[in-house]
Amino acid sequence: MSEDVREDDGCSPEAEALLPLDFQAHYLMNQEAWHEYALFVLRTNDAAENAVHRAFLEILRHWDGLLGESDLQQQTWAILRRVVIDELLGDFRDRLAEMDSGIGLYPALGKLTQSQFDVIVLRYIAKYDTKHISWYLGVTASTVDYHCRKARERLAPVYRRRYGMKKEDAK
Numbered sequence: 001m002s003e004d005v006r007e008d009d010g011c012s013p014e015a016e017a018l019l020p021l022d023f024q025a026h027y028l029m030n031q032e033a034w035h036e037y038a039l040f041v042l043r044t045n046d047a048a049e050n051a052v053h054r055a056f057l058e059i060l061r062h063w064d065g066l067l068g069e070s071d072l073q074q075q076t077w078a079i080l081r082r083v084v085i086d087e088l089l090g091d092f093r094d095r096l097a098e099m100d101s102g103i104g105l106y107p108a109l110g111k112l113t114q115s116q117f118d119v120i121v122l123r124y125i126a127k128y129d130t131k132h133i134s135w136y137l138g139v140t141a142s143t144v145d146y147h148c149r150k151a152r153e154r155l156a157p158v159y160r161r162r163y164g165m166k167k168e169d170a171k
Contacts, residue, residue, distance in 0.1 A: 019060070033136050041085075054087075072138065073136065075138070077136060081114070117151070118137060130148075
């Protein structure tokens, strides 16, 4: 964790050294992807850093209980997602619908399920492959592919309208 984190939380370097090693590893494995996800949703680096920081603090508070879960990645991703959405005061999907992409993409993204939205952001915005997305979300690679396929099916009409494509041309 950075010096800023210690200053914000009043933690000394000695206290940081007492962080469980498995928590530190979890932080290192996820921080970059989580930041990219939060940055896409929150739109500013400061807000993204704050959200990821808050998520990791919450995870740390519940770390012992989370270690007993069979789906640690999924549980911690859910905490991040909730914190990011809280940061937006719960109105992100409403705000997405009001944004103008020129082709109706943002309102269509706002209508995706949460899992579909997460996969689309991680795959096409953050540029992560299926293996990494499945790790971050705590689901199988086939589940990631399923959510991506379903999301693309739901977004396809936006592109067909924009480019005058027929349904069979979009495949």
